[in-house]
Amino acid sequence: MRTTSPALRRGLDILELFLDSATEELRVPEIVERLDLPRASVHELVGTLVDRGYLSEHPRRPNTYVLGVRAFQLGSSYERSLDLVREGTRVAAGVVASCNETVQMTILDRTDVVFIAKVDSTAPVRLVSDVGRRLPAHCTAGGKALLSALDDELLTASYPADGRLPMLTPSSINSLDRLRTQLAEVRSRGWASEYCESNDDVFCVAAPVHDRTGAAVAAMSISVPSVRWSTEREELLAAEVVESAHQVSTALGHVAR
Numbered sequence: 122m123r124t125t126s127p128a129l130r131r132g133l134d135i136l137e138l139f140l141d142s143a144t145e146e147l148r149v150p151e152i153v154e155r156l157d158l159p160r161a162s163v164h165e166l167v168g169t170l171v172d173r174g175y176l177s178e179h180p181r182r183p184n185t186y187v188l189g190v191r192a193f194q195l196g197s198s199y200e201r202s203l204d205l206v207r208e209g210t211r212v213a214a215g216v217v218a219s220c221n222e223t224v225q226m227t228i229l230d231r232t233d234v235v236f237i238a239k240v241d242s243t244a245p246v247r248l249v250s251d252v253g254r255r256l257p258a259h260c261t262a263g264g265k266a267l268l269s270a271l272d273d274e275l276l277t278a279s280y281p282a283d284g285r286l287p288m289l290t291p292s293s294i295n296s297l298d299r300l301r302t303q304l305a306e307v308r309s310r311g312w313a314s315e316y317c318e319s320n321d322d323v324f325c326v327a328a329p330v331h332d333r334t335g336a337a338v339a340a341m342s343i344s345v346p347s348v349r350w351s352t353e354r355e356e357l358l359a360a361e362v363v364e365s366a367h368q369v370s371t372a373l374g375h376v377a378r
Contacts, residue, residue: 124228125278126359128166131156131158131162132166132169132170133348134156134171134178135147135156135163135166135167135170135358136175136176136188136192137376138152138155138156139188139192140219143180144187145186145265146179146182146187147185148184148217149163149164149167149184149186153253154166155185159250162185165167167186171186171188171189171190171236173191173319174189174192175188175191175192175266175314176188176189176192177189177190178241180301184339191373194203194274194290195293197244199218203370204373205226205228205237205330205338205339205369205373206226206237206238208368208369208372208373209226209238209330209341209369210226210238210240211214212341212365212368212372213226213238213239213240213341213365213371214240215224215365216240216341216343216361216365217241217243220343220357220358220361221242221243221244222343222344222345222349222358223239223240223241223242223248223250223343223344224237224239224240224341224342224343224344224365225238225239225240225250225263225341225342225344226239226263226330226339226340226341226342226369227264227267227327227340228259228267228338228339228340229264229267229268231279232257232259232279232280233255233256233257233258233260233264234255234256234257234261234263234264234267234340235254235255236250236251236252236253236254236255237252237253237339238252239251240365241251244346244349248320248323248325248344248345248346254321255266255294256289257286257289257319258286259286259293259294259300260288260289260290260293260294260315260318260319261315261318261319261325261327261328261342262313262314262315262325262326262327262340262342263313263325263340263341263342264340265300265303265304265307265313265314265315265327266307266312266327266328266329266337266342267314267329267339267340268300268304269304269307269308269313269329269337270286270329270336270337273301276297276300276301276304277297280297283297284297284298285297286300288320289319289321290317290318290320290321292316292317292318292321293318293319294318306323311328311363312326312327312363313321313326313328313340314327314355314359315327317347322342322346322347323344323345323346323347324344324345324346324347324350324355324357324360325343325344325345326339326342326343326358326359327340327341327342327343327362327366328340328359328362328365328366328367329366330364330368330369330370331364331371331375332370332372332373332374332375333373333374333375333376335375338373339369340366341365341366341369342362343358343361345358
């Protein structure tokens with residue numbers, strides 16, 4: 122049985138009062154009445170929500186509260202994630218139709234990548250993976266594409282002090298220094314590669330997807346079984362993944378400079 126925080130539940134209950142389309146502002150007595158909470162507790166909870174930016178005091182009505190900018194930022198982040206998956210899947214379907222290889226979208230979560238969208242190849246031999254799967258970022262082309270957007274200070278802080286990295290296959294990058302070298306190459310050419318580093322039989326190319334602020338919010342990758350891989354194919358698919366990532370970025374409002 123999961124344990125939950127009563128204070129957190131009450132704070133969320135206050136925020137969820139604003140889900141009612143008729144509720145644009147609330148006073149403490151209204152919150153007390155609607156949630157049947159002690160007045161002192163409501164004052165404390167509202168104070169915390171104001172401090173964190175989830176509520177703000179009405180500029181012309183004292184002791185009256187409206188949703189703060191932090192709530193708007195959360196909603197915008199969720200909306201962006203929906204756009205990312207929708208647009209990524211749409212573009213990925215076109216790439217698969219062109220090259221008949223599996224195309225995936227990943228996001229960065231600390232030092233891992235999480236797969237958020239996938240369109241499968243129809244070939245009998247193809248990559249098998251699932252949306253929601255998590256892998257070490259340094260072992261994947263998509264992860265390298267995203268890590269290349271981090272400054273060196275943040276990159277260093279994300280990994281162990283000894284610079285050793287876990288390996289998934291004998292081909293995986295095993296040190297932060299080697300990773301830095303590859304990330305410099307990714308920045309220079311605009312796309313990342315993976316040579317059997319997360320799977321002994323799969324090669325991959327990937328490029329970063331940017332949102333309207335220019336931030337690298339995801340990566341699009343094309344995965345190819347070793348039986349269909351060649352240097353010539355890598356060049357063709359790299360160009361295709363860069364163009365497809367650009368298409369998703371444009372759909373998210375990114376303007377290339």
